[in-house]
Amino acid sequence: MTTPHVPVLAGELIEFLDPAPGEVAVDCTVGAAGHARLVAGRIGAGGTLIGIDRDPHARERFNDAAAETAVEGRFIRTDFVAGLRQLLDEEITADLIYMDLGMSSMQIDTWERGFSYSYDAPLDMRMDPSQALTAATIVNSWDEQRLARLLRDYGEERYASQIARAVVRARAHVELKTTQELVDVIKSAIPVPAQFAGGHPGKRTFQALRIAVNDELGQIDQALPLAWELLAVGGRLAVISFHSLEDRRVKQFLAERARGCICPPDLPICVCGHEPEAELLTRKAIAPTPGEVAHNPRAKSAHLRVARKLKAS
Numbered sequence: 245m246t247t248p249h250v251p252v253l254a255g256e257l258i259e260f261l262d263p264a265p266g267e268v269a270v271d272c273t274v275g276a277a278g279h280a281r282l283v284a285g286r287i288g289a290g291g292t293l294i295g296i297d298r299d300p301h302a303r304e305r306f307n308d309a310a311a312e313t314a315v316e317g318r319f320i321r322t323d324f325v326a327g328l329r330q331l332l333d334e335e336i337t338a339d340l341i342y343m344d345l346g347m348s349s350m351q352i353d354t355w356e357r358g359f360s361y362s363y364d365a366p367l368d369m370r371m372d373p374s375q376a377l378t379a380a381t382i383v384n385s386w387d388e389q390r391l392a393r394l395l396r397d398y399g400e401e402r403y404a405s406q407i408a409r410a411v412v413r414a415r416a417h418v419e420l421k422t423t424q425e426l427v428d429v430i431k432s433a434i435p436v437p438a439q440f441a442g443g444h445p446g447k448r449t450f451q452a453l454r455i456a457v458n459d460e461l462g463q464i465d466q467a468l469p470l471a472w473e474l475l476a477v478g479g480r481l482a483v484i485s486f487h488s489l490e491d492r493r494v495k496q497f498l499a500e501r502a503r504g505c506i507c508p509p510d511l512p513i514c515v516c517g518h519e520p521e522a523e524l525l526t527r528k529a530i531a532p533t534p535g536e537v538a539h540n541p542r543a544k545s546a547h548l549r550v551a552r553k554l555k556a557s
Contacts, residue, residue, distance in 0.1 A: 250540040251278025253484055253532055253548045257342065258282050260525050260550040261480050266290040267339035270331065270474070272324035272467065273297060277305035279344060284313040287340075292316045294338075296327035298372040323372065325463050328470035341471045342482040345464065345490050359454060361446040364424035369450075369457045379453040383420050388412045398461070398489065399452030406433040407449060423450075451487065461489060468497045472521075475553045480525065482550040491529060491547045498522060498551045521557060525550040 251257075257279060263269060263286035271280045274297040284293050293315045295306040303319050310317025320327045324343065331338070359369055367380035386394070388408045395404035410433035411420065420426055427446045431439055439445045455461060471481055481498075485491040501522035505514040529547035537544050 250543075251276075251282070252344065252540065252543040252546045253530065253536070254279060254282055256530050256548055257482055257484070257550075258286065260530075260548070261340050261342060261482050263287050263291075263340055268292045268337065269294070269340040269342075270328075270338045270471075271295045271306075272327065272341065272343040272471065273345065274302040274306045274319070275299070275344060277302070277309040279342065280306055281309040281312065283340065283342070284309055284315040284317070287315060289314040289316075292318070294331065294336075295319045296322065296324045298323045300373070323463060325466045325470065328467055328474055332470060332474055336474065337476045337479075338474050339476055339479045340482075341475055341479070342484075343467070343471070344484045345460070345486060359450075361423055361427050361444055361450050364422055367421060367423060367426060367453075369454045371458045377457055379457050380419075380421060382453060382456060383411060383426060384415050394456055395449055395452045397452075398455045399448035399450075400488075401448040401452065403434040403438065409433070455489070461493065464490060464493050468494070472497075472501065472553065473557060477553055477556060479553050480550060481553070482548065484546055484548050486545050486547075491549070494549050495529070498524060498549055502551065519555065521553065521555050522551040523554055525552055 261283070263283050265286070265288040267287045269283050269287055269291065271283065271293065274280055274295040277295070280293060280295060284291070287293065293310055295302070295317065297303075297306070297319075298321065300321060303321060306319045307317065320330060322330070367378065367383060369379040370377070382391070382394070391411060392404045392408035395401040395407055401407065407430055410429050411426075414420060414429045420429065426449070430446050430449055434445060475481055483494045485494055502520050502524050504518060504520050505516055506518045507514050507516045526549050529549050532543040532546055
């Protein structure tokens with residue numbers, strides 16, 4: 245059953261971004277356009293909303309959101325690193341930039357794309373269906389050591405070595421092609437008690453594969469500096485992340501730009517004259533309320549961080 249799309253931390257995002265009429269906003273991860281609709285409604289007919297997404301299905305939803313508010317809309321179908329670079333090349337300056345990382349509800353619920361362990365589907369997991377690398381490629385071609393490292397680093401999977409060994413053993417007999425086949429292998433590799441603790445036993449493996457297929461962490465590391473450069477002085481950058489690997493990168497990036505003095509700690513007075521580039525509008529990551537989680541369980545792990553640009557880099 246398809247779950248209706250509910251944008252995560254929507255009220256908090258709008259509160260901290262504080263979109264104003266006539267501003268230029270960049271939505272780096274359009275998805276189902278839930279946040280885009282809210283931002284478009286605030287910046288109004290005099291504003292400009294630029295949407296970026298590598299998923300071709302996001303274009304229609306973005307266009308609908310722009311049309312509903314008469315905002316000037318533009319959709320760029322590519323990943324957000326390439327999209328931000330394109331906007332920088334065009335010398336565009338943005339007042340608002342926001343990213344909702346991870347998967348959209350429409351990707352999860354489109355069973356044939358293989359993002360979810362809840363449906364039996366091809367092992368795909370590509371956000372951009374035109375790219376070559378799929379989850380099946382990784383599962384069937386990477387060696388045991390590389391697979392184990394992937395599951396440990398990107399999935400924080402306790403049983404990474406056991407699962408990798410089981411995958412290599414299983415594929416020696418037959419190529420693993422579907423999500424259910426992979427789930428069965430995962431279940432065979434971990435102790436029975438662990439299968440009933442901490443959610444679905446395939447959760448961390450599927451996360452690791454999805455991150456690798458779409459180079460999600462690499463995309464974040466490249467996109468944050470580009471977004472900051474694109475942002476006008478006084479502009480706001482907001483990022484919603486869904487697991488510690490994402491949130492840690494966002495936290496470190498913003499904290500580095502919010503630093504003042506960078507003198508060695510043993511100096512009695514500041515001599516560097518370094519001034520912060522950013523004001524952290526969220527001192528700690530904003531988490532969803534219990535009410536939001538009850539209404540939308542997929543929001544449970546979301547964290548929002550927002551900063552204002554104080555000076556040019």
